[in-house]
Amino acid sequence: MKAKDSNEYLSILQKAQEDKDSPYHGETGLTSEDWIIAFMTHLSETRQPLDNYENNKESISFLTGAFFLSSSAYVPCACWRRAVRRVFLDGGGPRARGEDIGLRFSVMI
Numbered sequence: 001m002k003a004k005d006s007n008e009y010l011s012i013l014q015k016a017q018e019d020k021d022s023p024y025h026g027e028t029g030l031t032s033e034d035w036i037i038a039f040m041t042h043l044s045e046t047r048q049p050l051d052n053y054e055n056n057k058e059s060i061s062f063l064t065g066a067f068f069l070s071s072s073a074y075v076p077c078a079c080w081r082r083a084v085r086r087v088f089l090d091g092g093g094p095r096a097r098g099e100d101i102g103l104r105f106s107v108m109i
Contacts, residue, residue, distance in 0.1 A: 006062045006075040006092065009103045013064065027105040029064025032089060034106055035078045039087065049080035049087075051104075059102035062092075077101065 004012075009029070016024035030038070035050075042050040053060045063076040074091030081088045092101070 004103075006064060006103075009062055010064050010075075013105075024105065027107045029066075030061065030104050030106050031065040032063055032076055032078065034065060035061060035063055035104070036087075038104070039078075039080075049082075051079040052082055053079045053100045054082040059100050061102060061104045064103060065106065 012024060013027065013029060016022035016027060019025060039050040042048065050058075051061050052058050058079075060077050060079040063078055066076045076089065076091045078087065078089050080086075
């Protein structure tokens with residue numbers, strides 16, 4: 001599958017809110033806080049970090065729930081950096097794309 005940029009992921013989420021038949025209806029992008037909670041939960045349950053993109057199985061996650069067009073040109077992203085053994089919170093331009101960048105969705109229950 002062709003890598004999507006953050007604008008394309010945002011578009012998927014926005015269109016899904018209007019389409020009750022979309023498999024993504026009711027889902028939103030994660031905020032930094034959501035991702036940190038998911039990271040800590042995953043680490044606690046599996047003893048493995050979340051979004052360890054350097055293992056070539058996982059990816060960096062765009063945090064589209066924390067993107068506000070009026071306040072920034074950057075879309076936040078997060079991952080585990082195995083080489084330095086730390087969480088990495090950063091941002092990329094709205095057209096940033098790569099085979100190692102993806103998106104996690106969140107749904108309120």
